[in-house]
Amino acid sequence: GPHTPPGGESWDESAHRVHTTVQHLTRKYAGRHIIAVAHFGVILTQVQMALQVPATQVLAHKIDNFSVTDITWENGRGTVGQINHLA
Secondary structure, three states, X not given: OOOOOOOOOOXXXXXXXXXXXXXXXXXXXXXXXXXXXOOHHHHHHHHHHHHOOOHHHHOOOOOOOOOEOOEEEEOOEEEEOOOOEOO
16 A cells, blocks of 8 residues: 555555566576576565456465465566465
8 A cells, every 4th residue: 555654664664675586587587497596575566466456355365484475577567377386
């Protein structure tokens, strides 16, 4: 959401910052697989962007430690495979 804690950034600001970085890496390594190890909040920002849903909806997803979430980005559009897959 748009609420910002003192000295911090809002969910929306964080999601935009992370998404900009992910899109940069996607373009830089086009056609290649990227494996990123990230905190659950970072993962959920990208699930949110790919699914195009509000933060309140994406926060219902659980991201366990050592789980795998699969997102494919093509031409700026995301397709979500598995979320929180435990291998």
